[in-house]
Structures are given as C-alpha cells and as structure tokens.
Amino acid sequence: MTAPEGLEILHKLVKQSDILVENFISGKLATMGLGYEDCKKLNPRLIYASITGYGQTGPYRKAAGYDVIVEAEAGLMHITGESDRPPSKVGVAATDIATGLYAHGAIMAALLSRQQTGKGVWIDCNLFETQIAGLANIASNYLIAGKEASRHGTAHPSIVPYQVFPCKDGYLMIGAGNNKQERDLPPLAVDQFKLLAGEILENPALATDPRFATNDARVANREALIQIISDTLLKQDREHWLQRFTGLGVPFGPINNIKQTFDHPQAVAREVIVEVEHPRSGKIKLVAPAVSYNGKKMAVRRPPPWLSEHTTERGRIGPGRAGILVREHRIVEEAINHLIKKKGPVMSLNLDLPTPTDFPAFPYNPPYEIQVELMRHIYTTIEQKKVTIVESPTGTGKTLSLLCASLTWLRDEKDRAKKGKLHAVAGDGADAKDWVIEQTRERVRRELEADEREYEARLAEARKREDLMKKMAKGRVTKKMRKDVPATKQPNDEEDDQFLPESESPRDNEEMYISPALRALMARVESASRSGLGDGEEEPTCTKIYYASRTHSQLTQILPELLRLKLSLRVFSHHPSTNESIPPGKKRPIEDLDTGAEITPCTRTVALGSRKQLCINDELRAKSRDLDEGCRELLGEKGDKRCPHLPLVRDEGKMLDFRDQILATPKDIEDLAAAGRRAQTCPYFGARRAIPQAELITLPYNLLLQKTAREALGIDLTDQIVIIDEAHNLIPTLLSLSTTRLPYATLATSFMQVCLYVSKFRNRLSPANLLHLKRLVVFLDALKKYVLEWKEGRIGKSAIEEKGVSNKTEKVEVMTAAELLERLGRKASGINLLEIEKYLRSSKLNLKVARKIAGYSDKEAEKNGGTQRSRRGEIPPLHAVEAFLVSLTGATEDGRVTFSLTSSPGNGDVELKYQLLNPSPLFKEVVDAARSIILAGGTMSPVSDVVDQLFSYLPPDKFTSFSCGHIIPAENLQAMVVSKGPRGGELEYKAGKQGDSTVIAELGQILLNFINIVPAGMIVFFPSYNFLNTAKAVWHQSGLLDKFGVKKKTTTDKARGALLFAVIGAKLSEGLNFADDLARAVVIIGLPFANLGSPELRERLQYVKRLEQRRPTKKKPGQKDASAELYENMCMNAVNQSIGRAIRHRGDWASLILLDRRYASPSIRNKLPNWIGNGLTVTEGFGQTVKGLGAFYRNRRVAS
C-alpha cells in the first residue's frame, strides 16, 4: 500500500467497489491517501466501514484495539469468571465477533440508505462501544438501579439453581428457578425446582424445605442448596442425568466439548457443517452460515483463500501487464513456500528452475563445452541468488554466453511467474474434471495472454511509427531546429534579485531562474522520468538484467551479440530464423526496418548513456562547455528558451511514444541518438523513461555504481540481476568513483564568488542565509590559507631537495579528514560542516545556492567587460567545494584526504582529494539490493584479490567463482618462464637493475634471439616507461635496435608482423586485440610492481594491513600479510590483462614468454589464469628456451 503502484490498484478498486472495510488505526489511511474523504472523491457511493478499537474520535482514537483489552476495559472481564477467582476472558474473541456483527448490520443498513439517497456512508464501528452495548442487563442494572456487577462463574446472580454442576463423568448446566410459573400455563407452569427436586433428584423434601421453597429463599441459601444438588449429581454419570432431565421441562444442557457439539443431534439435523472443495487441500469442512433464508442455508461459494490469493487476483487491476507477473510470482512463491513448510508433501508445485543442460538460444550449434559450462554456472548463480566471479578468456564468446544464460533464465522466470500465477489461481491439487477450477485457470491464462499481446501490439505500433519516421527522414534532410538567439541583454541592478536565495527573491514568479509553474512541471518531468509514469499511464515493471561495462566501445559490443541469440522473451511470439544469419560481430542493420518486414519482438533493451552521447540539442552542444550543466540550465528556462526536445507535460504522449520506440527495437547508444533526432525527442530522458519496462539495460559503470546516479535515473536494483563485464576494472573504478577532487584554483574562485555575493546581498539576505554563507566564507578562507601555507612549505622543501635534479616534482601528503580539520584552526574546525553542506544542497530542482552565487559572479564578470572570465554553462565552482564538503562530513576511517603539489614548484597548483581506501562499501549497496551479481572478465586472476577487497563480508555459500579454460587446444599455447639468460645468469628485472646497461644489453640479446625465432608479430611489455625508454636508448646506441629492425619493423602501435613495445598497465594494453600474426609471441619483462614511494599506495597498504589485524581469523604461519598480497595482486592483475589478449579465437596460437625468474615462484604462478598457469613451463637454461620456442613454431607451422 505504500508503493505507488499499490495505491494505484487500491484507488481503482475503490472506484469499482460498493463497500470498503478497513481496520487501520484512526486517521492512518488518510495519511496514505485512502481516508474516507479521499475515497469519497473517487466513489461518492462507497460504503466505507471503519472498524477500530475505540472509534474515530476521543482520546483513545489512536489506540490499537485488542479483544481481550477491550473485554477488560469495557466491563466484560469484570463479570466473567468465578467470584473467588481472578477475572477471566470469554473463551472466544467475543468482542471481536460482536463488533463484526455490528459492522455487518451497519453495512446492510448503509446499503439500504444508499438505495434511497444515492450517497455512500462512513461507518464508525469499534470494539469498545460494541462491548459496552453488549453489557445488556448488567449495564441497565448500573445505569438505572445504580448496582455494580460482580462475577458469579456460571451461576446466575438472582436465580438459584442456575449454573453448572458436576456429574460423575462431566458437567451439566441446570437452570430451575421460576416458581411463578406454577400459576401459569402447563406443563411449564409447574415449579421447575419442585420437578428438579422430586422427579430428577428424587428428593422432594427439598422443595418444601423453607430454606429452598422460593427462589428468594434459595438465593439466600445458595451455598447449602448447591452442595446438596452437587452431591446428588456426582453419584451418577452424565448420561444418567440427561435421561432424567429429558422431557420434564427443567432447563438443562450438557457441557459439550467441540466434538460433542458437532455431533449434537441438532447440529447434525441443522447441517451446521458444510464441505467445500479446496484447490490445495481437497475437501475441507467448514461451519455453515448460521442463518437460513426461507428455510434454506446460503451456499458456501468458495473455500477460504490462501495467503495473498486475492492480492494476486486483484493485483491485475493495477499494472496488469507482463511485468506484474513477476511480482505476483513472488507473492505466490512466498505463499506456497509457507504452505510447503507447513504441509510438506501435500504441496507438489516446485518453483525452482533446474539448470538447463543445453541452451538452444545460443547461436552456434553446438557451443563449446566451456561455453555450456559457463552458461550453466551463470544460470545457477542467478537462480540461487548468488554472487559470482567468472573468468572467461578473450575469444571464448564471453559476452554471448553471459547474455544467453541470463536471458534464458529471465525467460524461464517469466514462464515460472505465469505458472505460479495459474497454480495460485487454480491450485496444484485441482481435479482436472472440476469445471470450475478449469474454467478459472483458463480465464486467467487467457487474460495473461491478452495482456502480453496487448503490450506487444503497442510496441509493434511504435515500431511502425519508427519505420515511418525513418522513411520520411530518408526523403528529406531534417531541418535543424533553429531558434533566434536573442541579443544579449545587458543586465541591470534590478535583475540582481534573481540571484537571491529563493525565500528572499521578491519576484519569484517573474525573474527567477525557474517559475513556479515550470518548477511544478519539472517536478513532474523529474518524478515521471524517475518512475516512468505519465498521467493515466499504467507503468509495468519487471525483473531486468543490468549489464554494465566500463567503456562505450565495450558496451557497443553487446547489441550485436544480443541480436544473434535465438531467443525471445515473449511467450506468444517466435524469434525469426533470419537472426541466425547475422554474421558474428555485426549488428542487425537498422535499415532493415525500412523494408517494412515484420520484426519479431525481442528483448526490450535500453542503452543508458551520458548527455554527451545522447543530447540532440545542437545549439547547446555547440556552445556549452559542460553539457550536463547546460542542460540543467535549460531545464530551468521557460517558454522558447527551454530545450525544445523535452516534451512538456501536456505533450507527455510524445515522450511515451518515444519510450515505446526505444523498447520496440534494441538500440545501442548511436541508434538511440538517431532515433531521438528522428522523433525530435530527447533520447537522454527517453532512455530514462524506458527503464521500468526494459528487460536488458546496458550502462556504463558509473551509472550503476554511484548511488546518486541510480537515484537520478530511478534505478532500483532490488532483486535484479547485475552483470559487470570487464570486471578487472571494477576495483579501480570504485576507488576512483569514491574520489572527490578540489583544485586550489577552484577553491580560490569559490571563495571569491561567495565573498562577492555576501558583500552584495548582505542587507537583503535573511539572517539564516547570511549566517550559513558567513560560516562558509570562514571555512573557505581557513582552507585556502592552509593550502597556501602547505604549498609554501612544499615548494621551499622541494626547491632544496630537488635542486639540480628536476624542476618538476610532485609532493603528496595523506591525512585523515579529522587531521585536516584540526589543521584549519579552531575558528574553522568549530564550524558545523554538515549544516553548511546541507544548506548548499537545500534548494530543490537545481535552484542551488551554488548556481546563484556563480550566476551573480558571472553577471558581474560580463558587466566588467570580460576582465573576469564568465563561466556560464560550466559547473559552478562551488559544486566542487560542496562535493568535497560532502566527503569530509561523511568521512569514515576508510577515507583519506590527499594534498598534492601537481606542477612545477615555481607556479605549482595544489589539488585536494578525498578518497576511500576501501572499495567495498560503495559496492555493498549494489550487492545487498540485487538478486544476483556476476563479475565477468577475460582475466580475473587473482580472484582472491577481488574476493578480499569486495566480498569478504559475504557468507561462503553466497559466493562462487568459475574459471573457464580456453577454447583453443592445449598445443596452441606455449607459456614459459625464462629464468636464465644466454650467459647463464638469473634474470630478474627489479627496479634497481632497470638502469643497468649490462642488464639492458643482455635483454637486447635475448629479444634478438626471440625475434629470429618468432615467425610474425611480437609484443614486448616493459614494466615501466622509464625502463622502456632507457632500454631503447641503450639499444639505439649499441646498434641493436637496428638489428631488431632487420627482422621486424619496430613500432609502438600495432602492425602485422612487427615488433611492438608496450608498457604493462598503460593505455595500450587496454583493449589490445592481437589476433593471429599480429602477435605470435607476447614477452613480459619483469614484474610491474607499483612504486612504493607513493604515499597514497603506502596508506592503502597500511590500511589493508590494519583491517587484517582486526579480523578474528589470523593468518596461517608463512602466509603473506594482506598488504603484501594486495601489492602482489595489483602487479599480477596488470600482467594478466596484458597477456590474456593474445589469443582471440579457437584457431589462434601464440607463445607467452615471462622474462624473470620470479614468475617461477608458486605465489606468482598461482596468480596466473588457469588456462595459462596450468601449462606453464620453467626453462632450465636459455638454450632450452630457444629450443622450446623453435619446436613450438615448427609444430604450429606444420599444423597449419
């Protein structure tokens, strides 16, 4: 009910219903938009029955109602129980039941009233008043006669005998007290006590005993008489006495247990038990309605519902398209699981999805065994809601396997949802012959199909519209939307008002950045784009796959692979065989749509990208330095100044049409931008709008990993599947996303702008605004001064230290946030940064203070004839300060502030940086929310590194990993560690040896040997640029470089058959694709350990070490500590990325030559990918190396 779609469903139900019954605490539903007044507006004829504990008014109106509490509070418990025992409750929830009956009567009366008046009624019914009304004669005794009541057990206060008596084997209720009846009609006219005494108890003297002759006397002598009767009754069993009582007219009744009650001849005669067929439990017995109509009992039309049965049934009224099934499925699943637990084998529906043995959607038949294994692993991981790391070497069809497995699961999940729904409606124990059940099942099936067809038809329409637009676009050159750019208006002093904070602006409606109407519009656009909802638009949502990769080019690889899958997520449609003919690596030409051929529905896909990729406002693109900021500014404009591509709310249909076009045909970013241009609708916001209904969303890392980005896009990862491709980049990305930077120049500009602003508006700002801004000035001033002081110290120091070596230096200091604040001095450290940060972020809809301050400063700059540069269209500098403040205020022990001197000492700048040392917290939010996380990469080794850094908190059974072999036969790869050089010396390229000309000369000889053997291209990776440059200089001098050139062209760019020099971890290694003759050998020189001189690295390593020390499990003897492990892992991660790309397909072959004896150590070897490490050989001497290489290439040549 708290979810918007739930409320939507309820509103629809209210519109259609006669009666609403609720038992929320008074006023609660009104806060949820479901109070009587809300519902009355939706349906004035509604009978709204509120059943509460104490009613809608009065001091107890907010108290919850409990039967026993009200029994106690409203007198019932006081009169219930034995007089000498504590109060007792009634055996059933009598007050609850009575209240229901009162409510029932009231509803019937209200229906009659509505028949006459045509108006609904609000019924206020409650336990408390019901119970008081139920006090009946007890209440009258008090109200009229002023008599307080007391407890009498089963006895009557004023009639004796009138109570329960024990017999030998049970109890009897006897009531015999009316001595007036003697004068009245026979046979009841006889004195009941006389009959009891004489005929039943066979003690007629009792009736004449003056102590018991009259009822008054018996009341006065109650104890004596009760004792006598009890003693007599105890002599015989209950059956004996029942025989005696029968037919004499003395009221009596046995105290029956529940079985005896249902076996009672009257109960049998009146058919108080009915049998109904329950779809899950077979025939069940129920109590029949207590009332007959014209001598007939009402039929029991349906069995009692099971948990959520009607929720799922009524849920269809809401977003009843394909997506809702997923939610329904979960409800059904929960209910069934609950029952399975309770009833065990009775339940037969198994909702678990078994892992398939084959994947018919895979475009190659048959797939390689490792591809099937990988797909099975992915499928199981998703089904079992786990986190996994998978390593699938380049060239093994990783993307295709990931898509195929995850989308196969998604299709099966949809099918399961349908099955669950049908099962929940008709039940698994249903007898197929039962026409009612069959009919219900059939009806639901038809409705589901109709929903899906209806949805498909809508997308087909969108496809046709897109076709038409494309045809039209082909026939003409789309005119660029041009607008007359108004002459720059000279700002004047009055216009300064627009820069005042919202509350102080005297002309909000005129000169503000955004008018209230536009603000409302933006709020709607924003909320609509978040929720995907337009007015009156039902918004289905569904389980989806978020496929993230790091770069745009990696993301563009996904669509061609998707289109090659022989898979449709639609149950009622089929994928065309034509898709099979799309060649590998090619995507379906978008022009195919122009043929008018029927395009079969396929996965609803959305590509999310940045404004830079998707903005179609060319005017803005041409002039804006920052598109995000420029677009935000345009959103704040009104009239024809606003972006023409973002439809107004009244043109919402245009955006929804475009959304359907996006979903109707899978598009990558370029296709999406083109479609947006054709539809003249913003693809950036269009893609956002399509998120809820999309099944596959491709997006760059930052949009997935940053909470703010997810929130802005309306991405809810709950129970969704997240695939992170190229995941070896994940940890560095997480660390960089947690980083905020504040260059000194930005800090200084912000300070200047805030000072200017405060001095201008000092007298017009509210005291609160002024106070916040003054505090900001103090803080910025202190920070600025400290940065300058720090810089002075560094320049002075470096000038001395670096004298004669280099005028370029980089000085770094790492500190905690608390240390920084302490260094700013008492005045600044006493300021509550949280308040300032809150103030800066306080205004909504981009009306941030930062923009106003920057705006005023820009205006002043323009006024001063450009002596100061205007920053219009750029992010306000204060935003960077704000981001830095956010980091400082949220700083944890995982965070560090770094000061860096970044350029030449004479005029160097300082950069302030806040960074998390721990990548895990940022990612944990994703892990906690998602159903399943798949980290995939060509080379994820060492996997332990990822596990330690990201998943150390996960229970072991939640995490799995999978490492694929390669699709190449083993003989296509030669991996060797060369530990000895031609002169027999051990090869080791530590940092200290990298400048040694002897070492470099020997390395040159080694490479020359390799060049002579390797038949085609060869890549040589150096651990650093320094080493590479030094080596090249030495070889150039010795003429060795020329010798290399005789055999192979030397290059630093890829070329067929050439010798390529590269550096591990540098730009070149990312995205390397050296198939076939481009690289028949990859040589890695040394181990690229990071520079331990970096204070930031040292800080991170120390942090990891501290974390390890705090863990309860201590490391085993001889085991490396966590910081050493991390340091080594960082190095091997980089090596693995470089060597993992040499082999691109099954027929490819190459040598991987690791030049350094340290590669032979078990700890380093174990960090290689299995498919390389398993066949790794360590050569004894250089002769063996040369021999081995020669044999490998000879064999390969023969084989090919």
Ligand code: SF4
């Ligand atoms: S609304 Fe869209 S098209 Fe317009 S400026 Fe913003 S991103 Fe560009």
